[in-house]
Amino acid sequence: MAPKNSEASTNSKMVMNKGAWTGEEDRKLAEYIEVHGPKRWKTVAMKAGLNRCGKSCRLRWLNYLRPNIKRGNISDEEEDLILRLHKLLGNRWSLIAGRLPGRTDNEIKNYWNSHLSKKINKKEKKPAECSTPQDSITEKTCEAVATGQETVEESSKGAAIPELSFDVNELFDLSTQGTYDLEWVNKFLELDEDPWLAVAEDR
């Protein structure tokens, strides 16, 4: 996207920049955080010489500049995991993203809204037609989610975690276990947060 508001900084009323980030802004932000760490975002914005609000800086850092960020190419396994976790947690994007190393809540949320929600709607409309032995794990998971007792729409409406009225073992009892097995699921709520942020805290 082309920057639209980069001229805002020249305004004498100090109107904050909005819209797409420029390469120069990214560089300033990354350099400042490299030295001082990702905290006190209001200060970061000012000290880094960015005519941006702290919120904007934080978002840019978390979603794009942070080390070890993965961009695009969400694998079948990741997609499958997103589906399962969404079934379990609802629209708790940060929690879901926390279980997908290198992925951000914003990316997961966007991916859900633009890809997975449509897939699931499709499955809800015609669940019988779509299931073939060749289906990928995500296809199967989509169908499991779409045909489950609790619909995705219901779990998406409220901010609260949907009631765990279903059997977790049943939910995860799909043909492919791989990395995302039951033991992992049972532990996932207890795991600590992003190790990089923990390092940043120590600075």
Add this chain to the structure above:
DNA sequence: AACATTTGCAACCGCGTGCTG
């Protein structure tokens, strides 16, 4: 080729929560 529509995603906004003085 030109225009209209849809899609994908980066970024913003408002609100809730936790921390600090």
Add this chain to the structure above:
DNA sequence: ACAGCACGCGGTTGCAAATGT
């Protein structure tokens, strides 16, 4: 106990790119 601030989250918007007509 309270107010103010900073942070984090989820919902929503805006717009470029892709696709359709």
